[in-house]
Amino acid sequence: MPFSLETIVHRLLLLDYDGLLYPGEPKQRDTSWMPWLVEALRPWSDVRIVLHSTGIYSSALPDRSHLSEMAPRLTGSTYGLSHKDALEAALRVNKQRVDHHLMVIAHSTVLPEGRFNVLVCDAELGLSAPKTQAALSAWLWRTRPPLRNVFGARLTKGVGEHVLYLDFDGVLHHEDVRWSLKRGPFLNAPGHSLFEHAALLEDLLKPYPQVHIVLSTTWARVFSCYGAAKRLPPGLRDRVVGATWHSAMPEQAFKDKPRGTQVLEDVRRRRPANWLALDDTDEGWPLDAREHVLITDEQMGISAPGMAERISAYLQRMHLL
Missing domain, CATH: 3.40.50 (Rossmann fold)
Incomplete structure (x- = not known):
């Protein structure tokens, strides 16, 4: 099965591999925009990630240092699927398991309107684009789970913020x-x-x-x-x-x-x-x-x-x- 999500989480990010985390050109593969994402997600332990690529990869994730930092968050992959099929798979799981989802893709594509929460970024700039970083950061703050005290009671909004x-x-x-x-x-x-x-x-x-x-x-x-x-x-x-x-x-x-x-x-x-x-x-x-x-x-x-x-x-x- 190309997509799996074994843990119940609050928020899910489906991320394009090429053009988002790494430049699309193979000769530029030594460049990575993953460090920014690692830091941006550090305060949010509830966020999990599914990696996507329309290219055909092995089922194993590429062996890169920053991906290893992200390993605890990785819950699946949708390699080889079209954007539409990948998003459909994520959406099916989201309906049952996830409170909020965001699909960040590097190439505009035709998707059913009103069904997906999608952010399209510049394929040449990926996560390095300030506009994309601001939009993703805003989503993380807007959808954050409510703070609770040690007994599980919901805290007053704004506590610790x-x-x-x-x-x-x-x-x-x-x-x-x-x-x-x-x-x-x-x-x-x-x-x-x-x-x-x-x-x-x-x-x-x-x-x-x-x-x-x-x-x-x-x-x-x-x-x-x-x-x-x-x-x-x-x-x-x-x-x-x-x-x-x-x-x-x-x-x-x-x-x-x-x-x-x-x-x-x-x-x-x-x-x-x-x-x-x-x-x-x-x-x-x-x-x-x-x-x-x-x-x-x-x-x-x-x-x-x-x-x-x-x-x-x-x-x-x-x-x-």
Whole structure:
């Protein structure tokens, strides 16, 4: 049987051998893009790999040092099959065993639409292409299994990860937001619009798929976390894992706390690996938390001169930790 998967795993990668892990030309076979993949997968013990090639190989995997590093993850091969047949085989197994799958191929081919999760990369660049690396990294973070404690209980989202605490008013738009039963929220600031800077934040976060968002805005208390998050563009909305406010809290006691206290209580509860807060309110932030906070201009928000650069610099430091 050309395809086998003996262990139950969370995620499966089906990878083209030629043009993805190694250049397609035989004379270039001493070049390998496997080291990048080894490092990219190191934090994710649940990911398993099936190697594919339309060429005809022996059933034994090629004897290469980096493949030996990947040996614990290798669960099968689909050598000699067409892309379609290989993906069909993987899909049949995925339906029973795997939570998420991604087929990374180096040559575009005709596949049934809507049936496969496929990433097509440049056959000359393979896994060395920054665009391919970013797409694969984003998939790894997006599909990661939920963290659980030693007793198997699901942990609060964001535990041990990078978190951005996000205010709306004075950050993503002008701070002068009014509320009306008929109109809902609206700005009392001519020339400005709600969420006018959301696209800028979305662009700043694109290189960092591992950063999650916790809403620290009053909008989460008024509309719920879900109701507030759905007003964001998809690139931000999909990152939201919670809010500093939730309905089980005594509302008045929460409202009476300054913003810094609200966020720091969530930090103690959520225990992120690192965090950054974007807020226009300079209240309740103790000195030892100041390095994690960027105070924005109430009118210009994150569009104020130099603020985007400060956010990018912090995200880069967070990424390196």
